[in-house]
Amino acid sequence: MIDKANRCFVRVRDHFTHLEALGRAKNLYGQASGTKKCLEMIRASGTEIPQEMIDVFAEQEKIYEAEATKLGVGPLSDSDLTLSPLGLPSRFVEDRFRGSFDPYGSNAIERVREEHKKANEKAAKEKEILRVKFEELEGKLKSAGAARKELTRENTRLEQATANLE
Numbered sequence: 001m002i003d004k005a006n007r008c009f010v011r012v013r014d015h016f017t018h019l020e021a022l023g024r025a026k027n028l029y030g031q032a033s034g035t036k037k038c039l040e041m042i043r044a045s046g047t048e049i050p051q052e053m054i055d056v057f058a059e060q061e062k063i064y065e066a067e068a069t070k071l072g073v074g075p076l077s078d079s080d081l082t083l084s085p086l087g088l089p090s091r092f093v094e095d096r097f098r099g100s101f102d103p104y105g106s107n108a109i110e111r112v113r114e115e116h117k118k119a120n121e122k123a124a125k126e127k128e129i130l131r132v133k134f135e136e137l138e139g140k141l142k143s144a145g146a147a148r149k150e151l152t153r154e155n156t157r158l159e160q161a162t163a164n165l166e
Contacts (some may be wrong), residue, residue: 002055015073022071032057033116
């Protein structure tokens with residue numbers, strides 16, 4: 001019984017160790033991906049950023065995505081949570097706690113991709129709003145510039161008319 005319990009504890013401990021490694025890989029993937037997208041947006045706004053710097057983060061993004069995919073953690077089996085050799089429910093593991101466990105260990109790279117996709121869509125919407133506001137501001141500046149030129153011409157014409165009258 002003790003050996004079985006020890007094996008179960010080792011498997012549960014290994015499961016959580018793998019989950020921790022997966023969490024680190026997902027964090028690093030998110031950081032590399034976010035930094036790359038941030039640099040691309042800064043570059044798109046006109047600031048000069050070397051392509052090599054963006055490529056470094058793109059490469060890191062690929063590495064960490066592959067690592068996270070490789071570290072895919074499967075569900076924790078019920079036998080690992082059962083200490084009874086007959087497979088009877090354990091009095092130490094309550095079903096209400098078992099329901100809170102993610103059986104797949106939060107290893108869904110797709111979820112990360114969906115979050116990034118939503119963030120990209122939100123950024124695209126914000127970028128479009130800023131573009132429209134910029135165009136409106138640019139139009140106002142052009143009309144103000146044209147009004148200033150017209151005022152200058154009118155002032156020059158009045159000065160010439162005054163000079164001719166004298």
